[in-house]
Amino acid sequence: MLELARLSKTYADGTHALADITLEVRESEIVSLVGGSGCGKTTLLRLIAGLDRPSSGEIRLDGERLTEPNPSVGIVFQEPRLLPWLSVADNVGFGLSALSGGERRARVAHALDRVGLSEHAGRWPRELSGGQQQRVAIARAFVTEPKLLLLDEPFSALDAFTRASLHEHLLGLWDESRPTVLLVTHDVQEAVTLADRAVVMQPKPGRIFDEQPLRLARPRDKLSPGFESATRRLLSTLDNSLKPAHLAKAERGREAAALWW
Amino acid sequence: MAEIAAPAQAQGERRAGSSSGAFPIAPGVKWALGLFLPLGLALGWELAVRAGLAEGRLMPPPSRIAETLYALARSGELWTHAWATLWRVAVGFAIGAASGILLGALSGTSEAARRLLDPTLQALRAIPSIAWVPLFILWFGIFEASKVALIAVGTFFPVYLGVAGAILSVDRKLVEVGRIFRLSRLDLARRILLPAVLPELLVSLRSGLGLGFMFVVAAEFMGASEGLGYLLVDGQQLGKPDQILAAIIAFAVMGKAADSLLVAATRPLVRWQDVARERL
Structure with missing residues (x-):
């Protein structure tokens, strides 16, 4: 289980990026963080990954406190971030240098097979398309079998078709080891497609606005009424989160009045 | 109107189809194209001297230069001089490049080292290297040591600057990948920094070699009894322009050969690079 307790981040220049984030994510749960730009979603992932330090609060994974990069936490960035001087297979196996050669090759081959890139194992990253490169990055994160996987808008630069096929690859890989997943996205439909729960964040400073469970049967049908109503509900929550505070309060007041009547 | 527009359109299509511009060049001709200008000029000059249009005393025709070069090669003199020059460059380059890589790596990776070293080195760099000659002669004598020292100084600065600059500009995003996989400082240097700076390191080595x-x-001008530079000075003092030109040609061939060797030896290391064109 991932626990975030009163997590805050203020940068050296005084930017208040995150305020008082408290969140629990169950084992094997897929949670998506949704929110407008600048609401600290990426900052939050960087804190959990150990790339930045929180100003206050703490992060625990299965009771163990995380303060720096941890072997049980994997991350896929917005860009593939492949090392251009390594072949596709060597990129996937980059984090496995502690394993023996045979074991490493077997794991890499399996992961490449799962993302459908076996025949590209010996190529350079530059020879792959953007979607293929991101698949390599996903394989690189999964191959170390992390308990917690952080995904920072990994599909945002891809076209709709590629994105849909990557969603399938991701769920297929997830199903093998069932890690806990924290997915940052600004795409509501993506959140509803993948997540068990959506957490909506609000900017200035970044904080949690609301959350919405997504209890839809898998595999999910994008045309089913349940999918559509969940999408619509999440969109309206997101809309509310982007309104200035006083407007939101006035609206809540109006709703209360309507109930009273 | 339509008739005028049509050929222009066809030309545009052809341009889009070929990568080398408006006039496609056959592969065999590409290589020969570079030889056209020097060979044409040499042939023109040879003919001008033969026809008596030019005197050719101060600017000897190619045939006389070739004769001199051949005579020097046959007597073994050319090899003695070329070898002396090559040895000096090799030793000076090795010392200069090695210290440039070492200090450049220090300066690039540690801020403390950079603050300590860089201002002094930048100040030293501002001194024209030739200005060291008198001092080096006083310190190291007029034989090999002072010559090697001058070459080492000349090689050091481009390599130092290239390495330090390359390390400082390594993509933070790739360094973060290393941090995520918890690489030690040594592994980070070996598995991320070194390959990332390699292309720029090779470019700086090439300019250092030049x-x-x-x-x-x-x-070799400052007093040598052998070396291609000595042949130049000797040719000037004895009024032998053909010997000067022969030495210049030997320099050109040697410099180009050394550079090509460096490029060929290191090409396998940078095969992964995503470059649009073959480099010069």
């Missing part, structure tokens, strides 16, 4: 050949001439 400067090495420049400074070997200066070094």
Whole structure:
């Protein structure tokens, strides 16, 4: 289980990026963080990954406190971030240098097979398309079998078709080891497609606005009424989160009045 | 109107189809194209001298230069001089490049080292390297040591700057990948920094090598009994322009050969690079 307790981040220049984030994510749960730009979603992932330090609060994974990069936490960035001087297979196996050669090759081959890139194992990253490169990055994160996987808008630069096929690859890989997943996205439909729960964040400073469970049967049908109503509900929550505070309060007041009547 | 527009359109299509511009060049001709200008000029000059249109005393025709070069090669003199020059460049380049890589790596990876070293090195760099010649002669004598020292100084600065600059500009995003996989400082240097700076390191080594050949001439001007630079001075003092030109040609061939060797030896290391064109 991932626990975030009163997590805050203020940068050296005084930017208040995150305020008082408290969140629990169950084992094997897929949670998506949704929110407008600048609401600290990426900052939050960087804190959990150990790339930045929180100003206050703490992060625990299965009771163990995380303060720096941890072997049980994997991350896929917005860009593939492949090392251009390594072949596709060597990129996937980059984090496995502690394993023996045979074991490493077997794991890499399996992961490449799962993302459908076996025949590209010996190529350079530059020879792959953007979607293929991101698949390599996903394989690189999964191959170390992390308990917690952080995904920072990994599909945002891809076209709709590629994105849909990557969603399938991701769920297929997830199903093998069932890690806990924290997915940052600004795409509501993506959140509803993948997540068990959506957490909506609000900017200035970044904080949690609301959350919405997504209890839809898998595999999910994008045309089913349940999918559509969940999408619509999440969109309206997101809309509310982007309104200035006083407007939101006035609206809540109006709703209360309507109930009273 | 339509008739005028049509050929222009066809030309545009052809341009889009070929990568080398408006006039496609056959592969065999591409290589020969570079030889066209020098060979044409040489042939023109030869004919002009033969026809009596030019005197050719101060600017000897190619045939006389070739004769001189052949005579020098046959007597073994050419090899003695070329070998002396090559040895000086090799030793000076090795010392200069090694210290440039070492200090450049220090300066690039540690801020403390950069603050300590860089201002002094930048100040030293501002001194024209030839200005060291009198001092080096006083310190190291007029024989090999002072010459090698001058070449090493000339090679050092481009390599130092190239390495330090390359390390400082390594993509933070790739360094973060290393941090995510918890690489030690040594592994980070070996598995991420080194391959990332390699292309720029090779470029700086090449310019260092070029400067090495420049400074070997200066070094041999300041008093040498052998070396291609000595052939130049000797040719000037005895009024033998054909010997000067023969030495210049030997320099050109040697410099180009050394550079090509460096490029060929290191090409397998940078095969992964995503470059649009073959580099010069």
